[in-house]
Amino acid sequence: MTYALNVNGRMHSVDVDGDIPLLWVLRDVIGLTGTKFGCGIGICGACTVHFDGQAVRSCVTSIEHSASSEITTIEEVGETATGARIQQAWLAEEVVQCGYCSPARSSRRRSRSRSDQALPIPRLRARIRPVN
Numbered sequence: 001m002t003y004a005l006n007v008n009g010r011m012h013s014v015d016v017d018g019d020i021p022l023l024w025v026l027r028d029v030i031g032l033t034g035t036k037f038g039c040g041i042g043i044c045g046a047c048t049v050h051f052d053g054q055a056v057r058s059c060v061t062s063i064e065h066s067a068s069s070e071i072t073t074i075e076e077v078g079e080t081a082t083g084a085r086i087q088q089a090w091l092a093e094e095v096v097q098c099g100y101c102s103p104a105r106s107s108r109r110r111s112r113s114r115s116d117q118a119l120p121i122p123r124l125r126a127r128i129r130p131v132n
Ligand code: FES
Pocket: 036, 037, 038, 039, 040, 041, 042, 043, 044, 045, 046, 047, 048, 057, 058, 059, 060
């Protein structure tokens, strides 16, 4: 079946099975590989994207449930004021370890920070907490 997806402000027409997770459509069909596969069962968050500004796990979200939302991936997060400030703070604080989960962690942080656009970088830094 063909689905029309709004991803990062651009429309994409994809011809896939209705039960395929959004993660694989983003990575393998559209070619946006910043969203990562981790557990595949909605636990780790490596596959986080935004639906209308809310963080969702794309590995457990079917393409059928994706067609009516505005989807934002990590490729676009850095283009927003909040996302760019979060990425600056991450670089300044050397948050990245191996980097595999960084796109998802940055996306989740942005989802929580939509009202934080005026926060200075030191306050954003203070909100970045280590993960055990
Ligand atoms: S890959 Fe782990 S929550 Fe999606």
